[in-house]
Amino acid sequence: MTTSTDFPIDETSRARLAEQSLTMRLVDPSDPDDHAAWFHAETRGFLGPTPPDEQVEARRTGFVAGRRLVGVLDATAADPATPVATTTCWPTDLTVPGRRSVPAWAVSGVTVAPTHRRRGIARALLDAELRTAIALGCPVAVLTVSESTIYRRFGFAPAALARDVTVLTRRVRWTGPTPTGRVHFVSPEQLREVGHRIVERVRLESPGQISYEGHLWDRQLGLAVGDSNAMNLRFVRYDDADGTPQGFAVYQLKEDPSDFVEHDVTLHALVATTTDAYAGLWRFLLEMDLVTKVSAHLRPVDEPLRWMIDDFRAVRVNEFDHLWVRVLDVPAALTARTYASPGQLVLAVDDPDGPAAGTWAIDVDERGEATVEATHEPADASATATALGSLYLGGVSAATLAATGTLTGDAARVDATFRSTVAPYLSIWF
Numbered sequence: 001m002t003t004s005t006d007f008p009i010d011e012t013s014r015a016r017l018a019e020q021s022l023t024m025r026l027v028d029p030s031d032p033d034d035h036a037a038w039f040h041a042e043t044r045g046f047l048g049p050t051p052p053d054e055q056v057e058a059r060r061t062g063f064v065a066g067r068r069l070v071g072v073l074d075a076t077a078a079d080p081a082t083p084v085a086t087t088t089c090w091p092t093d094l095t096v097p098g099r100r101s102v103p104a105w106a107v108s109g110v111t112v113a114p115t116h117r118r119r120g121i122a123r124a125l126l127d128a129e130l131r132t133a134i135a136l137g138c139p140v141a142v143l144t145v146s147e148s149t150i151y152r153r154f155g156f157a158p159a160a161l162a163r164d165v166t167v168l169t170r171r172v173r174w175t176g177p178t179p180t181g182r183v184h185f186v187s188p189e190q191l192r193e194v195g196h197r198i199v200e201r202v203r204l205e206s207p208g209q210i211s212y213e214g215h216l217w218d219r220q221l222g223l224a225v226g227d228s229n230a231m232n233l234r235f236v237r238y239d240d241a242d243g244t245p246q247g248f249a250v251y252q253l254k255e256d257p258s259d260f261v262e263h264d265v266t267l268h269a270l271v272a273t274t275t276d277a278y279a280g281l282w283r284f285l286l287e288m289d290l291v292t293k294v295s296a297h298l299r300p301v302d303e304p305l306r307w308m309i310d311d312f313r314a315v316r317v318n319e320f321d322h323l324w325v326r327v328l329d330v331p332a333a334l335t336a337r338t339y340a341s342p343g344q345l346v347l348a349v350d351d352p353d354g355p356a357a358g359t360w361a362i363d364v365d366e367r368g369e370a371t372v373e374a375t376h377e378p379a380d381a382s383a384t385a386t387a388l389g390s391l392y393l394g395g396v397s398a399a400t401l402a403a404t405g406t407l408t409g410d411a412a413r414v415d416a417t418f419r420s421t422v423a424p425y426l427s428i429w430f
């Protein structure tokens with residue numbers, strides 16, 4: 001059986017880049033030199049420092065099964081062994097509405113060296129990845145972005161937003177539920193297994209989450225080799241009244257050198273399987289002595305925190321796009337999720353030369369399950385492929401998309417079908 005790692009390189013893009021005397025090929029992670037050159041290129045592409053050898057090797061051995069690396073090489077460069085462009089992609093499980101998941105092609109590590117930019121290399125790589133995803137049977141592709149201006153042209157659109165929150169803790173009095181369990185300090189090693197089990201237990205709760213392990217999980221814990229910030233991290237686990245772990249938080253403290261009572265907490269992760277654990281961990285963070293501010297990155301848009309303290313305005317919020325989705329196989333993608341209300345919606349998708357194009361009859365039964373088929377019936381609404389990407393997880397309203405002109409027709413009906421009762425959320429970068 002062909003797997004994502006041995007699936008051949010996309011011939012169309014390979015030939016297109018060969019016209020520029022560039023070689024697009026798979027990188028072999030079992031070959032330390034081949035992998036190291038690719039990893040140095042990717043790190044350089046993201047403006048990072050040159051990684052030490054042990055970090056390069058740890059990344060190589062920490063790759064999860066199915067991770068595919070692609071490099072573009074320029075034989076005329078002074079350093080012809082280091083790729084001038086990179087991607088890495090792998091199959092993951094994307095949570096969709098209905099507490100279920102769909103196979104998704106995670107696209108990451110997209111870089112083109114500044115010496116080779118704006119000559120179509122990224123386009124060749126992205127086109128290749130989308131064709132590869134389709135060939136491997138992934139109905140959607142997903143990514144998180146450095147710049148939100150790049151990926152719309154490839155049919156991706158924001159489907160899950162996220163928030164940075166800053167809490168001015170001196171203004172906070174806890175009014176939420178009184179936690180019944182306990183907070184324990186633990187080491188990252190103590191959290192490695194139990195923390196991952198907690199992450200897995202909540203994964204199906206929010207559309208937009210993806211399965212992750214290996215390096216992506218180690219990075220959350222500061223356990224990735226070469227993580228220069230690791231020594232600054234603190235780890236707490238929340239156990240319920242029966243002593244069962246139900247959540248954890250990873251944070252760091254920063255001192256104000258001019259005033260010891262003005263420490264800042266930066267919260268890197270807070271994952272809870274119960275409201276009790278959620279309240280217990282947040283309350284622990286907000287009531288710490290010598291701390292005036294807690295800043296948290298990548299929090300859900302429907303975080304209950306502000307309803308658990310007496311001063312709503314003690315929390316400042318900055319919202320941004322986070323998970324971008326590209327629908328590649330409309331029937332497979334749309335039947336993978338469930339829908340809020342029964343009935344039929346005929347949706348025309350405008351995707352010039354793209355795989356989502358067509359008019360699709362979406363028939364939702366009483367249980368919220370859909371059958372989706374191509375149809376010649378008149379459409380109730382029309383959407384661009386990017387609008388479909390935003391609709392897919394149920395977090396962006398059709399009314400909003402209608403205002404942008406990317407959706408026309410009966411937006412209320414589209415909303416009645418597509419909206420999710422749970423706001424989509426992805427808790428990591430990848």
Ligand SMILES: CC(C)(COP(=O)(O)OP(=O)(O)OC[C@H]1O[C@@H](n2cnc3c(N)ncnc32)[C@H](O)[C@@H]1OP(=O)(O)O)[C@@H](O)C(=O)NCCC(=O)NCCS
Pocket residue numbers: 045046109110111112113116117118119120121122123124144145146147149150153
């Ligand atoms: C973003 C990046 C990969 C683009 O590579 P590239 O080879 O220069 O891109 P291409 O020449 O193939 O351009 C493809 C299209 O994207 C557009 N584009 C490229 N980079 C863009 C950017 N940063 N912002 C907006 N549009 C961009 C091009 O104008 C072109 O548009 P068009 O074909 O519709 O006219 C490259 O600049 C890079 O490595 N940046 C730093 C790392 C990074 O941010 N990677 C993205 C990770 S999510």
